Amino acid sequence: LWDIPKKKIAGTFDFFESIEKYAPLKESFKCSPKDDIALLLYTAGTTGRAKGVMETHFNLVYNSLTHFHASEEVMGGRKEVNYSIMPMFHTAGYLLHTLPTFYVGGTVIPMPLFDLEETFRLIQAYGVNVLFAPPTLFIALMSREDLLHKYDLSTLELTIGCGAPVPPAVQDQWQSLTSIGLTNGWGMTETNSGGSMCIPGSGKEKADSIGYPVYAEMKIVDERGHIVPRNEQGEILFRGLQVAKGYWNKPEETKETFQNDGWLRTGDRGYIDKEDFVYFVDRMKDLIIASGYNIAPVEVENVIYEHPAVAEAAVVGIPHEYRGETVKAFVVLKDKFKGKISEGEIRDFCKNKLATFKVPRIIEFRDTLPKNLVGKVLRRVLREEEMKKAK
Known part of the structure; x- marks a missing residue:
């Protein structure tokens, strides 16, 4: 696990090689803490x-x-x-x-x-x-x-x-x-x-x-x-x-x-x-505006997470010819619930806890969600995927 091989990356310098290459400064370096x-x-x-x-x-x-x-x-x-x-x-x-x-x-x-x-x-x-x-x-x-x-x-x-x-x-x-x-x-x-x-x-x-x-x-x-x-x-x-x-x-x-x-x-x-x-x-930038209403994806995601079958969820706005945008939820189910939960069950669960205009109109089950290297879900990628589909 800890033995990670060193990999050369174009346009970068190896920190330790750089230290060995250059001699230490002979005089102390003056630093302006608030500016440097x-x-x-x-x-x-x-x-x-x-x-x-x-x-x-x-x-x-x-x-x-x-x-x-x-x-x-x-x-x-x-x-x-x-x-x-x-x-x-x-x-x-x-x-x-x-x-x-x-x-x-x-x-x-x-x-x-x-x-x-x-x-x-x-x-x-x-x-x-x-x-x-x-x-x-x-x-x-x-x-x-x-x-x-x-x-x-x-x-x-x-x-x-x-x-x-x-x-x-x-x-x-x-x-x-x-x-x-x-x-x-x-x-x-x-x-x-x-x-x-x-x-x-x-x-x-x-x-x-x-x-x-x-x-x-x-x-x-x-x-x-x-x-x-x-x-x-x-x-x-x-x-x-x-x-x-x-x-x-x-x-x-x-x-x-x-x-x-x-x-x-x-x-x-x-x-x-x-x-x-x-x-x-x-x-x-992530707020969904559907029929003039502002919808925060986090609020909808928090409700979906309350469902006992849900492992992860992400919500985005996708283009809609009448509402401007509509709410779509991407859901990853826990392993033991995969294939046993329907889109309708998730939607009905949300209906009991959210205003009607906030309930996801579309639900897509996935095995994983796109994330950056620190584990943060990339809603931007999901929106881009939906925009490509719309075209």
Whole structure:
């Protein structure tokens, strides 16, 4: 599993060969932490072409400290043992929770390639107590109840979803099977990972929210940039010292996203309740507009996940000559239910829990869903497939 052969990739440099090739500097290098770039990381590209985000040295130090202190109350001074499934080309590979763990002298177990039973074994062997991972990892762990009983996961104290919202049904199942709380966080490459977190066991949590800002500010605005009332949806804006410098070689997109007053336009739709908890609704580009109604795919997906036969689900809008768009759901069934559940059963299940205009008109069963390298479902790919069919 760990013996991964080195592979030459055109247009890239080997890090270790480069170090051997060049002699160390004879004089110390002067760095401007808030201006000099430490990392150039690319966005997930789930709704469009990926953009290079310029992360400064200050960004990384600031979030290493704030991410640790956000969870310090729960950890109670115990050294972190972090199982790191997120790759190093992704912002979460650094800040959820590798660098914060190093900051306090903890242990990080990097996993270059995911292996289900090896994950169970490592959690037990090293006494892992911190796990940030996309929903797909928790779904994979729960798909093997035999391994859940074989291995001891009792050391886990902090389990938080990242990369995509964890459906409430998945949270409930994880709690039921492991007795460990599973909450949501929210962040972007542009915010250096955790912009907000709902810390399980902190007493300041609502499972369906993305928690509070992590040493930062968040507000919800309408199309004109005006702050909207509590519980009213709009675009999430974020401001804090962890916000990146901008996009690499994209001045126009930098100007549009990174505002002069420090606010970052996230392109995410959400709201804030009366207790200051922030809620993620969906990516604004992913919203489905059917017969004039705005439909958030996440809301529909969350209901589909409640069906006991469903392993994974993704919802997109597809062209419709009358409604403009209509709702289509792509569903992966659990192995024991494959061939036993019909489209009509899923649709009827949704009818009991959703407004009529939100119920998927079309349901397609698949063996897998398209995902990026961190396990996030690519709705964009599904939409592109449907557009090709429409032509």
